[in-house]
Amino acid sequence: MTLYTSTVVTPRRRSRVWAKIGESTLYAIGLPIILLVIWGVWATIAPAKFFPSPVEIIQAFVDTWVGPAFVTDVLPSLGRLALGIILSILIGIAAGTLIGLVRWLRELLEPTFEFFRAVPPPVLIPIVAVLVGANDAMKVVVIVAGAVWPILLNTIEGVRATDAVMTETARSFALRPAERLRYLTLPAASPRIMAGVRQSLSIALILMVISEMFYSSSGLGFKIVYFQRNYLIAEMWSGILLLGLIGVLLAAVFGLVERRVLRWYHGIKEVERA
Amino acid sequence: MATADASTIVAASPRSRSPRSPRQLRTLRKIALGLAGILGFLLTWQLLPTLGIVDPRYFPTATATLAQLGQEMRDLEFWRNVGRTMTAWGIGLVIATVLATVLGTVIGLVPFLRRATHTTVEFLRPIPSVALIPLAVLMYGYQLQAALIIIVFASFWQVFIQVLYGVADVDAVARDTARSFGLSRGSRIVNLVFPTALPYLMTGLRLAAAVALILAVTAEMFIGNPGLGRAIMLAQNAGQWTTVYALVVVTGLLGLIVNLVFRVIERRSLAWHQSVRGEEVL
Numbered sequence: 001m002t003l004y005t006s007t008v009v010t011p012r013r014r015s016r017v018w019a020k021i022g023e024s025t026l027y028a029i030g031l032p033i034i035l036l037v038i039w040g041v042w043a044t045i046a047p048a049k050f051f052p053s054p055v056e057i058i059q060a061f062v063d064t065w066v067g068p069a070f071v072t073d074v075l076p077s078l079g080r081l082a083l084g085i086i087l088s089i090l091i092g093i094a095a096g097t098l099i100g101l102v103r104w105l106r107e108l109l110e111p112t113f114e115f116f117r118a119v120p121p122p123v124l125i126p127i128v129a130v131l132v133g134a135n136d137a138m139k140v141v142v143i144v145a146g147a148v149w150p151i152l153l154n155t156i157e158g159v160r161a162t163d164a165v166m167t168e169t170a171r172s173f174a175l176r177p178a179e180r181l182r183y184l185t186l187p188a189a190s191p192r193i194m195a196g197v198r199q200s201l202s203i204a205l206i207l208m209v210i211s212e213m214f215y216s217s218s219g220l221g222f223k224i225v226y227f228q229r230n231y232l233i234a235e236m237w238s239g240i241l242l243l244g245l246i247g248v249l250l251a252a253v254f255g256l257v258e259r260r261v262l263r264w265y266h267g268i269k270e271v272e273r274a
Numbered sequence: 275m276a277t278a279d280a281s282t283i284v285a286a287s288p289r290s291r292s293p294r295s296p297r298q299l300r301t302l303r304k305i306a307l308g309l310a311g312i313l314g315f316l317l318t319w320q321l322l323p324t325l326g327i328v329d330p331r332y333f334p335t336a337t338a339t340l341a342q343l344g345q346e347m348r349d350l351e352f353w354r355n356v357g358r359t360m361t362a363w364g365i366g367l368v369i370a371t372v373l374a375t376v377l378g379t380v381i382g383l384v385p386f387l388r389r390a391t392h393t394t395v396e397f398l399r400p401i402p403s404v405a406l407i408p409l410a411v412l413m414y415g416y417q418l419q420a421a422l423i424i425i426v427f428a429s430f431w432q433v434f435i436q437v438l439y440g441v442a443d444v445d446a447v448a449r450d451t452a453r454s455f456g457l458s459r460g461s462r463i464v465n466l467v468f469p470t471a472l473p474y475l476m477t478g479l480r481l482a483a484a485v486a487l488i489l490a491v492t493a494e495m496f497i498g499n500p501g502l503g504r505a506i507m508l509a510q511n512a513g514q515w516t517t518v519y520a521l522v523v524v525t526g527l528l529g530l531i532v533n534l535v536f537r538v539i540e541r542r543s544l545a546w547h548q549s550v551r552g553e554e555v556l
Binding site for chain 1: 310328389412487491507518522526
């Protein structure tokens, strides 16, 4: 008995909490700082032409991107990216739900769609550029043309894999089609849809960068190539850094949305695991 | 795996002995509809420029494109380009897989390393690999190495993350059993960690193969090392749109083949595995 009571005593609780917070912060920023210091020292001891020190890159980052360039180059890029992603999601889910629900349509279209998904998205850029013209619309079309496939195919797959018992239950409770869509089909497909969206995000970002790098005179991608062609190495690195930050931001936003949309799903998974 | 089980059950039931079981009919219907879909797509493609809905100069008909494709296939340079693209793809994939497997295993097995590298990984992973194209061009110019940087960076993360999860997924009971049976560290890795991580590794490998092909073609297009991607850009600059479309179809077919092959490899290598893990792990 005494064995059990002894474990209840928890002295010095507050300090332990602080120690824990300190420890996890150290873990979180320890390696990045070490790597940056190594990089910085390396760059001062043996300056490599294409690897400026982190301090220079940060300096260039502030000089280049903080200020009017943010409004003229970064915001339009982000706007096109957002528009492309939203259109891909809307088209992918709408068409995917329709195709997933109608069986002959699915069997008719699936092999063709598999081919479209297998086409490396960047090869579409020259084609879209000549059909639409090298303008803003072309960049959005390129993003949609590349990013829609994972969402579309995953939605089809998710809708198709809806639990048969649930479908029949919904039918025998005489749910109207709109209700069935809202309360059964879309939620049941949402884990797959989100997996598709995650793939699409990285494709969309790649296409945004490339379409700007080679078919544009403004935007983030254009700027990076411009810096490279003019041997502004630190500025070029600052552009890569900014793209990395955008990637991290996109992943973070997606993580938040996914946690909200799939809250019920993760809940079920946890119960199953326990 | 689930489909394989289902088919054996159906095969065992007497109903399926009849020459035209519902299941066979369904498969037949599926194939017929799929072929009809492809034909319909080709027909639409043919009609769009013929009826003048899009400019036939920039959007050649399906027949013209396929004829051009046939002509390309008789050209040795075309096959060299396919070879170059697939060489870059293969080398990049192998480097990325080996690096990712080794690093993923080491980092995944040591909790300290896993915690310490977490933020670094989460920052580096979302960087779009094409952002490194300018850097790669500066370092290596129009050589294969420049393309390899892009390919390896992109496909590395796909495998690395999967291996990291896979290595950490070792069943606690199995681990304790191995320990109490006195298995050495090496033997534990070979007999316990490796089989656990293999399904994850295979998923990562399949995703990485697709990504590596995308980046191989992209690098050729925009860095300019020889291969299918550069052939597309050269044809575009020369205004040979039929060739552009034919080559785009080729890249799509290559992508399909890569997907199919790696799906088969995945299924083969996991034939012993009982789990019914979902396909959508990413």
